[in-house]
Structures are given as C-alpha cells and as structure tokens.
Amino acid sequence: MFNxxxxxxxxxxxxxxxxxxxxxxxPLRAFPSVRTLVTKRYTQDHEAVVFDDATGVGIVTVTDxxxxxxxxxxxxxxxxxxxxxxxGDQIGAVESVKAxxxxxxxxxxxxxEINETLSTQPGLLNKSPEIDGWLCKIELSDAQxxxxxxxxxxxxxxxxx
Amino acid sequence: xxxRILTKTLSGTVSQATKRATSSRVRCMATESGELRKTRLYDxxxxxxxKMVPFAGYSMPLAYGSVGAVASHHHVRKSAGLFDVGxxxxxxxxxxxxxxxLEWVTPSGLAALKPYASTLSxxxxxxxxxxxxxxxxxxxxxxxxxxxxxxxxxRDLAWFKEKVAEWNKTDLAKKEGGxxxxxxxxxxxxxxxxxxxxxFLQTYTSYDLKELTFxxxxxxxxxxxxxIPPSETTEVAKLLSKGPVLLTGLGARDSLRLEAGMCLYGQxxxxxxxPIEAGLTWVIPKARRETGNFIGAEGVRKHLKEGxxxxxVGLIVEGAPARQGAPIFHPTTKEPLGTVTSxxxxxxxSQNIAxxxxxxxxxxxxxxxxxxxxxxxxxxxxxGMPFVPTNYYRGSA
Numbered sequence: 109m110f111n112x113x114x115x116x117x118x119x120x121x122x123x124x125x126x127x128x129x130x131x132x133x134x135p136l137r138a139f140p141s142v143r144t145l146v147t148k149r150y151t152q153d154h155e156a157v158v159f160d161d162a163t164g165v166g167i168v169t170v171t172d173x174x175x176x177x178x179x180x181x182x183x184x185x186x187x188x189x190x191x192x193x194x195x196g197d198q199i200g201a202v203e204s205v206k207a208x209x210x211x212x213x214x215x216x217x218x219x220x221e222i223n224e225t226l227s228t229q230p231g232l233l234n235k236s237p238e239i240d241g242w243l244c245k246i247e248l249s250d251a252q253x254x255x256x257x258x259x260x261x262x263x264x265x266x267x268x269x
Numbered sequence: 270x271x272x273r274i275l276t277k278t279l280s281g282t283v284s285q286a287t288k289r290a291t292s293s294r295v296r297c298m299a300t301e302s303g304e305l306r307k308t309r310l311y312d313x314x315x316x317x318x319x320k321m322v323p324f325a326g327y328s329m330p331l332a333y334g335s336v337g338a339v340a341s342h343h344h345v346r347k348s349a350g351l352f353d354v355g356x357x358x359x360x361x362x363x364x365x366x367x368x369x370x371l372e373w374v375t376p377s378g379l380a381a382l383k384p385y386a387s388t389l390s391x392x393x394x395x396x397x398x399x400x401x402x403x404x405x406x407x408x409x410x411x412x413x414x415x416x417x418x419x420x421x422x423x424r425d426l427a428w429f430k431e432k433v434a435e436w437n438k439t440d441l442a443k444k445e446g447g448x449x450x451x452x453x454x455x456x457x458x459x460x461x462x463x464x465x466x467x468x469f470l471q472t473y474t475s476y477d478l479k480e481l482t483f484x485x486x487x488x489x490x491x492x493x494x495x496x497i498p499p500s501e502t503t504e505v506a507k508l509l510s511k512g513p514v515l516l517t518g519l520g521a522r523d524s525l526r527l528e529a530g531m532c533l534y535g536q537x538x539x540x541x542x543x544p545i546e547a548g549l550t551w552v553i554p555k556a557r558r559e560t561g562n563f564i565g566a567e568g569v570r571k572h573l574k575e576g577x578x579x580x581x582v583g584l585i586v587e588g589a590p591a592r593q594g595a596p597i598f599h600p601t602t603k604e605p606l607g608t609v610t611s612x613x614x615x616x617x618x619s620q621n622i623a624x625x626x627x628x629x630x631x632x633x634x635x636x637x638x639x640x641x642x643x644x645x646x647x648x649x650x651x652x653g654m655p656f657v658p659t660n661y662y663r664g665s666a
Contacts, residue, residue: 179337182614182621183589185643201643203590205339205524205614208643 149214149257152266156238157214157246159254166215166254168243170202173267175237178204184226184233186244191219193246195253200243202233211243215253221245308355309457309502317516325419327356330518338520342616345525346657349463350517351510356419358426359453359496365446367411370436374429375405376544376563378554382407389552391544392417392428397568398540399547401425402532404494414496416458418534426452432564457502462492462525465513473508491659527611527622530583530654536593537581537610537624545572546626548581548654579607580632583624583654584640588647590614590621591640597627597649598639606631609640615656622656623649 144162151157154174157166175181183203193199193213200211222244226232233241248254258266305328314321319330330353332338344350362371368379377390384407392400401421406414417425429450437447461470470493497505510516523533532538538547543565550573557563561570572578584591595609612623623640631638632651640649 180339180616182619185589185645201589203614205342205616206520208590208592 147254149254149259150263150266151212151214151257153212155212155214156263157254157257159215159248159251161251164247164251165220166217166246166248168199168211168214168246169238169241170211170233170243171263172237174209175234175241178202178209178234179206180204181230181233184230184243186222186226187219189219189222193217193219195256203230213246214257215246215248216250217246217248219244220247306356308353309455309499310353310355310506313503313506314353314516317510319516319518322519324519325356326422327419329353329356330516332518332520333516336515338518338524339616341515341517341521342524344515345463345517345521346617347464348513349461349466349469349515350521351506351514352460352462352517352522353458353506354460354494355456355458355502357458358417358419358422359456359458360415360417360429361451361453362413362415362448363411363451364448365411366436366442367413367448369441370433370448371405371413371415372557373436373563374432375403376553376557376566376569377405378557379405379407379413380410381554384409389549391549391552392425393544393563393565393569394540395565397543397565397572399534399538399542399544399549400428400540402534402538402549416494420535453496455499457495457497457499457505459495459497459502459506459509460492461495461509461514462517463514464491466491466493469512469514470509524613524616527613527624528615528617528655528657529659530624530656532581532624533611542626543568543572543577545569546577546579546581576629579626579628581610581624582627582632583622583652583656584609584612584638584649585652585656586612586621586623586640586642586647586649588621589642589645591623591625591642591647591649595623595625596641597625598641598646599631600637600639600648603639606638617657624654627651 144160147159147161149157149159150171154171156169156171158169159166181202181204185201187193187199191199193216195213195216197213198210199213199219202209202211223242226241226243235241305323306326307328311328314330318334320332321328322331332341341350364370371377371379374392375390376393377388379388382388387404387406390403390405392403394400401417401424403415403417408414433448433450436442442448495505495509526533532547544550544552553569558570558573561567590612591609592612593610595612596605597607597609598604599606607625607627609623609625612621614620615622627638634651634653636651638649638651639646641647
C-alpha cells in the first residue's frame with residue numbers, strides 16, 4: 109500500500125514538473141532515469157523500515173500501532189550517527205508516561221542520520237509516527253535482510269493476532 | 270492511602286506492555302486472569318471497556334475504553350475519578366484492648382484519634398522496617414477499621430494472626446479482654462478522588478444511597494473511600510460513576526500518587542526501610558517516639574537519635590525520565606549515593622519526577638545529583654514533595 113502512495117506521488121510530481129519553468133528543480137532530477145523500488149517492512153516489535161534500493165538506506169520508524177499503545181511520548185533517545193548496528197540491537201528508547209520502551213534495529217548497517225527534531229518535539233512521534241516522526245536512517249549492510257521482515261499484510265495480521 | 274495500590278507487578282506489566290503491547294499480550298493476560306482473584310466489580314469493569322491486567326494477584330483495570338492514562342490523570346486532577354480498590358485488604362480489630370493492641374503493632378497515636386477519624390500508619394517488624402503501610406480508622410476505643418495492601422496480604426495476615434495470639438496471652442488482655450481480628454472478605458472498596466468528588470458525593474449521601482449500606486471515609490487529599498458490603502458493591506459503583514466522575518484505572522492512579530509524593534509499597538517502601546528513612550516520621554507522635562512501646566521501636570529510635578543513613582527524596586530529572594532502579598550519583602566524584610524507586614514523566618508538570626533514596630547529607634532541597642538512565646547521566650535535582658499540591662478538602666470529616 110505504501111508503494112502505491114509513493115508511486116502516485118511520483119507521477120504527480122512528473123506531471124507538475126513538465127508544466128514548471130526549467131529553473132525549478134524537479135524532484136526527479138536526481139534520478140532522472142532510475143525507477144527505484146521502495147519497500148516498507150515491519151518487525152514483531154512494531155518498528156517499520158522504509159527501504160529504498162537506489163540509495164541502500166532504510167528509514168526507521170515506529171508504527172502507528174506502537175505509538176497508540178505507547179501513549180504520549182515525552183522523550184526519544186536515538187543512536188549516534190556513525191554507529192554500526194546489527195539487526196535486533198537496542199538503538200534507542202521511547203519514553204511515555206507509561207514506560208520506557210526500547211527501540212531495536214530492524215536491519216543491520218550504519219546509522220547515517222537521526223531525526224534531530226524529536227529531541228525538541230518528541231510529540232511528533234504520536235502525530236506522525238511513520239513520516240515526520242521518523243527515528244533514524246540506516247545504510248543497510250545487507251539489503252537482503254529487508255526480506256526477513258514482515259510485509260504490510262503480515263504486520264496487520266500480527267497486530268490483530 | 271489514595272494511591273497506595275500499585276506494586277511492582279504493575280510496573281513490570283506496563284513496561285512490557287508498551288512496546289510489545291500487542292493484542293496477543295492482552296489476550297495472554299486474559300488467560301492468566303483465570304488464575305487471578307477478581308474483585309466484586311470485575312464484570313462491571315469489563316462492561317465498561319476496561320483493559321484488565323494482573324496486579325497484586327488480582328485482575329484489575331489498567332484503563333477504560335479509549336481514554337488514555339494521561340487524559341484520565343488530567344480528568345481526576347480537574348474533576349473526579351472513581352477507582353476500584355477492592356483488592357486491598359479490609360480488616361476490623363475489635364475488643365476492649367483494641368486501642369492498646371494497635372498502638373503496639375503500629376507506632377501511631379490511636380488513643381488520641383477522634384471517632385471516625387483516620388490516620389496513615391505503618392506496620393513495623395522487630396527491627397523497625399516497614400512491613401506495610403496502612404490507613405487506620407477509629408470507630409470507637411474498641412473498634413478499628415484497617416486497610417492494608419493487596420500485595421502484602423499474606424505477610425500482613427500472618428503477622429496479625431501471630432501478634433493477636435501473642436497479645437491475647439498478655440496480662441492486660443486477660444484482665445481487660447482480648448482482641449479479635451476480622452477480615453472483610455469480598456467487601457467492595459471504592460476511592461472517589463478529585464476536586465469535584467466531595468461535592469458530587471454530597472448530592473448522593475442524603476437520599477439516593479439511603480437504601481444502601483456503606484461506610485464513607487474522607488481523606489485530606491481530595492479523596493473519599495467507600496467501603497461496601499459484597500452484595501451492594503456494583504450498585505454503589507454504578508451510582509458513583511455518573512456525572513463528572515470517570516472510572517479510572519491503575520495507570521492514572523500511579524501517576525497521581527507519584528505527583529502527590531505518596532509511597533508505593535514494594536517500590537518506595539520495604540522491610541529494610543524504617544519510617545524515619547522513608548520520611549514518615551510524622552506518622553509517629555512525639556509521645557510515642559519517647560515511650561517507644563511499640564514493635565520496632567528500637568530501630569526507629571536509633572534512626573531518630575543518630576539520623577537515618579539514607580532518606581527518601583523527590584527528584585526532578587532532566588531529559589529521560591529516571592525510573593525504578595536508576596542509580597543516583599554524585600555529580601563530580603561519581604560516588605554512588607542511592608537509587609530511584611519510582612519515576613515518571615509527570616503529566617501535570619511536564620517534567621520528569623522521581624522519588625528515591627540517597628545517603629544522608631545529600632538529601633537537602635536543590636542538591637544537584639546525577640541519575641543514570643540507559644548508561645547516560647542525567648541531571649537530577651532534589652525538590653520537596655508533593656510535586657503537585659492537592660487542593661485540600663476542608664469539609665467535615
């Protein structure tokens with residue numbers, strides 16, 4: 109489902125780009141001829157990772173399901189940029205009134221970027237857990253690992269189980 | 270009393286529940302609850318959409334419907350909430366020497382207590398450690414109503430049995446009459462708390478509840494406790510959960526009690542801690558500190574005389590909340606000074622509050638210390654408690 113959203117967003121951009129004057133940067137310009145595959149996968153522990161096979165980078169988030177069971181998030185602890193992590197390593201924590209919950213690396217690789225906004229606005233994790241409230245970006249050391257995670261249907265079943 | 274209901278079980282449950290709060294876990298709890306005790310209100314909770322969790326051997330409501338713990342917390346702060354505390358152990362101590370007996374098993378001044386007045390108290394072991402905290406209500410010189418923690422049920426009841434037997438062998442008991450201990454098994458106990466609670470209760474006591482039997486106790490922390498015979502518990506709960514009053518679960522109860530600076534047995538109190546260390550010296554009247562004719566007096570008086578080695582303090586922690594078990598350090602020498610026993614992000618203050626024990630000398634207000642959370646040091650400053658003051662209800666008791 110997420111793929112579909114991304115694809116339709118791209119085509120919308122494409123249409124707009126053709127109508128714009130040439131000096132406006134098109135989001136497609138960076139990858140003019142590459143159609144990348146973006147995959148979203150989930151862990152049992154309610155992390156999600158959005159993997160782009162063109163960059164080899166996965167954006168790590170907690171799921172909407174996780175944020176709703178956590179309640180109001182007041183603090184988010186993230187790994188340092190450059191940290192090399194293995195799938196399943198504890199890479200941070202999310203604190204709500206209820207409890208501290210560990211965040212585990214959904215994939216192995218190197219932390220390339222963290223969402224600094226969360227240090228001042230931890231509530232973003234409740235408002236937009238899977239988009240604006242992303243946690244960190246991990247460059248995967250093994251892209252195949254992504255296939256070991258649950259897809260959308262499997263995750264939905266996991267939540268309802 | 271209003272907040273002494275949580276034990277370690279809950280904190281364990283909640284921390285596991287969050288990240289892995291999948292419905293499978295919820296279902297797993299439901300299966301477990303088959304072996305758990307139920308209060309009279311179990312069906313009432315389920316009908317009202319409660320998420321039931323194991324707590325102190327009981328299946329108890331964590332929260333109701335889609336009302337989150339924080340929203341529920343705020344509602345009790347500004348209006349009123351009803352809590353089922355029927356898992357707690359309700360006892361009567363009856364007999365001509367009931368006052369003297371209870372002044373032996375607790376350090377409280379009960380002879381001076383007026384009829385139908387209540388006091389926070391502690392049961393102490395032989396060395397002055399706290400077996401349990403309790404609220405004692407005097408009905409008369411020879412009749413007291415005592416509420417103790419569900420999590421300490423076995424320990425307390427065995428202790429009472431042993432001490433009553435011992436007491437009834439004394440010359441005083443033989444001469445003037447002994448003491449009988451009666452447990453009010455299966456009775457309901459409700460706590461109605463919040464600034465609108467007293468007024469709401471007022472609207473009922475005259476007429477609507479006249480057909481029902483119940484005992485209502487008022488506490489100075491905007492809290493009333495209502496003890497109800499088994500057959501009428503659900504009916505009273507239905508009546509009292511109307512109007513501004515919302516059913517409130519264990520989640521909000523824990524954050525409310527911690528903001529009020531109240532101890533939770535099993536976390537903030539245990540048998541190695543004396544009431545002096547726990548900052549509960551005030552429960553022991555001056556005359557009783559001097560006479561020392563109660564169980565555990567020696568340990569208590571030693572700490573009074575020499576000063577306790579450690580003290581319970583309130584902390585405000587920067588960054589991540591320091592929760593139960595977080596070590597406390599000196600900011601420059603890094604010397605270990607103590608441990609956090611309870612901690613949460615306060616919904617009212619939007620700051621991380623915690624209580625814990627630190628070595629004497631480091632317990633003064635505004636002392637800057639460090640608390641360690643997941644390997645990182647966080648600034649922790651000692652502050653007075655309660656963290657959030659309650660609007661004291663000054664109506665007739």
